[in-house]
């Protein structure tokens with residue numbers, strides 16, 4: 001996820017739809033099974049269901065307009081993420097065990113209820129996280145089901161696990177919201193704890209497939225704002241032929257309380273939101289590469 005979703009600072013109309021629960025709770029946990037098991041037999045059955053994509057781990061969902069893709073979107077936030085972004089606003093999505101189990105059938109039934117809304121607004125389904133590609137079989141099943149219902153589909157991903165996205169899954173995605181968190185490998189590593197290259201590879205593959213891409217870049221003063229870092233992102237993005245927009249998302253402090261509540265070390269406590277001048281400088285850098293910037 002790009003970190004600015006779910007805890008949205010302003011603007012976007014949001015209806016929180018709560019968390020559909022078919023078992024488990026946020027307080028129970030058992031590694032990898034989202035707090036589901038009570039016996040070993042049940043546990044291994046559920047693990048098998050997760051591997052088959054019949055069962056997923058869901059954090060929450062909400063109905064939003066004008067973000068996460070065109071029209072009104074049902075954005076579902078899945079649990080689990082391999083990155084550790086210093087600015088993550090939803091660190092409670094990082095671990096899959098904190099999610100709630102939901103079956104693919106149940107989720108698809110709920111998605112289907114909004115078909116009319118999607119039709120009228122030109123909207124659709126957006127799968128975010130956490131990182132959707134942590135649960136590739138489940139996501140593939142949801143995307144296939146959504147396409148069978150004629151619903152526009154998007155995933156919001158860092159691309160780090162792009163190798164988990166099969167060609168069939170990619171064919172079922174209409175829009176990729178690709179979060180490029182930095183353009184210089186060292187800065188990417190400092191920001192996320194991981195390597196940049198898988199994101200670059202996935203973006204290239206998505207563009208080569210002809211799938212539309214929206215780029216998201218979170219602007220953090222003192223972390224991602226260096227001219228050469230932004231320039232590296234912009235240069236790369238300008239080579240992806242299917243990018244239709246770039247969103248520069250100014251850092252804000254809305255996630256700090258969650259880090260504290262989880263007992264995690266939040267390193268950006270003294271970081272301020274970027275000034276309007278800095279945001280404009282960065283947007284101009286993207287524009288200078290011929291990109292459409294929001």
Ligand code: SF4
Pocket residue numbers: 001002003081082083084085087088089090091093094129130131158
């Ligand atoms: S740690 Fe994961 S969920 Fe948080 S901002 Fe980074 S990619 Fe998104």
